[in-house]
Amino acid sequence: MTGGTLPEVVWDVVTRSGFVVVANRMPVDEVSPATTPSPAAVAAGSAALRPLPASGREWRRSPGGLVTALHPVLVARGGTWVGWAGGVGEPPEPFELEGVRLHPVRLDSVDLERYYEGQSNASIWPLYHDAVETPVYRRRWRESYREVNARFAAAAAEVAAPGATVWVQDYQLQLVPAMLREQRPDLRIGFFLHIPFPPIELFMQLPGRAEVLNGLLGADLIGFQQKLAAQNFVRLARHLLGLRYRGQTVKVEHREVKAGAFPISIDVAEMEQLAANPAVQARAKQIRAELGDPVTVVLGVDRLDYTKGIELRLKAFRELLAEGRLAVPDTVMVQVATPSRERVEHYQTLRIRVEREVGRINGEFGRVGVPAVHYLHQSYSRTELAALYCAADVMMVTPLRDGMNLVAKEYVAARADTGGALVLSEFAGAATELRQAFLCNPYDPEAVKETLLRAVHVPPPEAARRIRAMQRHLRSHDVDQWARNFLAELGS
Ligand code: ADP
Ligand code: G6P
Numbered sequence: 001m002t003g004g005t006l007p008e009v010v011w012d013v014v015t016r017s018g019f020v021v022v023a024n025r026m027p028v029d030e031v032s033p034a035t036t037p038s039p040a041a042v043a044a045g046s047a048a049l050r051p052l053p054a055s056g057r058e059w060r061r062s063p064g065g066l067v068t069a070l071h072p073v074l075v076a077r078g079g080t081w082v083g084w085a086g087g088v089g090e091p092p093e094p095f096e097l098e099g100v101r102l103h104p105v106r107l108d109s110v111d112l113e114r115y116y117e118g119q120s121n122a123s124i125w126p127l128y129h130d131a132v133e134t135p136v137y138r139r140r141w142r143e144s145y146r147e148v149n150a151r152f153a154a155a156a157a158e159v160a161a162p163g164a165t166v167w168v169q170d171y172q173l174q175l176v177p178a179m180l181r182e183q184r185p186d187l188r189i190g191f192f193l194h195i196p197f198p199p200i201e202l203f204m205q206l207p208g209r210a211e212v213l214n215g216l217l218g219a220d221l222i223g224f225q226q227k228l229a230a231q232n233f234v235r236l237a238r239h240l241l242g243l244r245y246r247g248q249t250v251k252v253e254h255r256e257v258k259a260g261a262f263p264i265s266i267d268v269a270e271m272e273q274l275a276a277n278p279a280v281q282a283r284a285k286q287i288r289a290e291l292g293d294p295v296t297v298v299l300g301v302d303r304l305d306y307t308k309g310i311e312l313r314l315k316a317f318r319e320l321l322a323e324g325r326l327a328v329p330d331t332v333m334v335q336v337a338t339p340s341r342e343r344v345e346h347y348q349t350l351r352i353r354v355e356r357e358v359g360r361i362n363g364e365f366g367r368v369g370v371p372a373v374h375y376l377h378q379s380y381s382r383t384e385l386a387a388l389y390c391a392a393d394v395m396m397v398t399p400l401r402d403g404m405n406l407v408a409k410e411y412v413a414a415r416a417d418t419g420g421a422l423v424l425s426e427f428a429g430a431a432t433e434l435r436q437a438f439l440c441n442p443y444d445p446e447a448v449k450e451t452l453l454r455a456v457h458v459p460p461p462e463a464a465r466r467i468r469a470m471q472r473h474l475r476s477h478d479v480d481q482w483a484r485n486f487l488a489e490l491g492s
Contacts, residue, residue: 127205
């Protein structure tokens with residue numbers, strides 16, 4: 001899916017579907033004046049947009065890994081996607097995009113502040129990511145979370161055909177499974193958590209914790225990124241609600257609820273094809289030339305999120321420059337940081353810290369026309385991202401905690417030339433699968449520096465061996481297989 005070629009059809013009668021995905025985000029996001037992309041981003045093809053014929057609204061691809069993974073699944077299978085369209089107030093009429101019916105759910109500005117920015121992204125997000133930032137809790141945020149979850153459940157109940165499969169996604173909608181079951185006991189309900197599930201001690205901090213757990217237990221199958229998360233979950237059900245479990249199956253009244261690990265992936269063939277495109281290869285060369293044809297290009301691509309370890313990566317780079325173990329202009333770093341959740345305080349302070357660090361590095365080590373770090377606070381098209389991956393000798397993925405991290409998988413899939421080296425945090429879900437990456441502990445600055453240096457200096461045959469092994473793994477574990485495994489286990 002690229003911006004600018006969205007074949008939309010306004011779809012005005014409620015059509016019931018046998019397969020429904022419910023996620024906070026739809027695959028496209030309405031562009032409000034405040035989120036209008038910069039001219040540079042548009043030039044790079046990030047968000048060339050076309051208004052919906054009937055509404056005059058403008059759209060672009062939504063941010064984040066959930067959309068990257070689920071969009072190809074829905075395009076391949078067909079079905080309805082229930083989600084928030086990105087704006088506030090009256091949502092657009094349901095419409096169709098690339099064979100997927102999109103059913104927008106309304107959020108008003110109070111919902112946005114309390115349900116989305118508050119409960120979802122200032123309470124649950126930090127708590128589930130090891131509390132790397134201190135979670136903030138407010139009663140009115142929880143009330144709004146409940147109200148909005150009920151709205152999503154009602155929308156799903158409206159569009160699901162009798163006996164349909166409804167697949168609810170992620171931490172914003174944990175109450176939906178139980179709410180939906182209450183209204184539509186005929187449905188098969190799955191839930192997938194894209195982010196980590198915390199250990200019991202951390203989960204127990206969450207105000208309203210039993211309600212969240214009961215919400216999830218409304219599903220027939222609850223999927224996690226990691227085995228350990230599924231184990232945490234069933235133990236928590238016993239600890240908090242006294243429920244019995246055997247293996248990964250929890251007994252809830254007369255039902256059985258299964259938990260399991262389903263590590264998510266990417267559309268590997270799509271990324272391989274993109275990267276093999278001669279225009280992308282030419283763009284990759286051009287990017288290197290624009291960077292001054294350095295010996296080594298180090299790349300980071302993340303949402304600007306405090307879980308991603310962007311600051312620690314920049315500090316590692318600065319210290320290596322200061323110690324003379326790396327030097328500009330032989331080595332340059334490119335950090336793409338997609339704007340994210342910009343009204344949440346944790347994100348505002350992170351942006352200030354990251355931009356201060358970039359300024360400091362460029363002030364100390366850059367020269368006129370030769371910055372040490374190229375910092376891009378913008379969204380890009382899939383094509384431009386693929387070109388960046390192909391242009392990078394070392395990809396740094398250093399989250400403090402991450403459910404999976406699809407950027408790591410995209411980089412590996414893009415490197416058909418078997419060049420390139422991936423530095424990967426042990427605390428990204430992807431580290432369980434991409435064992436041939438240069439793994440590091442992101443909490444240990446010296447380890448990050450040493451690992452970065454090993455990746456910079458890896459002999460090409462060794463780099464090729466590592467990348468090839470990871471590519472083999474990804475080809476047999478792509479997102480289509482992820483969806484098939486989950487839905488087969490759900491019995492759909
Ligand atoms: P998260 O879901 O937490 O953002 P992931 O790494 O799993 O992290 O997924 C991020 C997705 O967003 C990837 O598919 C990546 O290609 C995409 N992405 C990241 N940065 C940008 C950007 N600046 N422009 C466009 N897409 C981006
Ligand atoms: C992560 C979450 C998704 C979320 C995405 C982008 O991938 O798991 O649920 O959609 O980040 O975040 P946003 O708040 O912009 O939807």
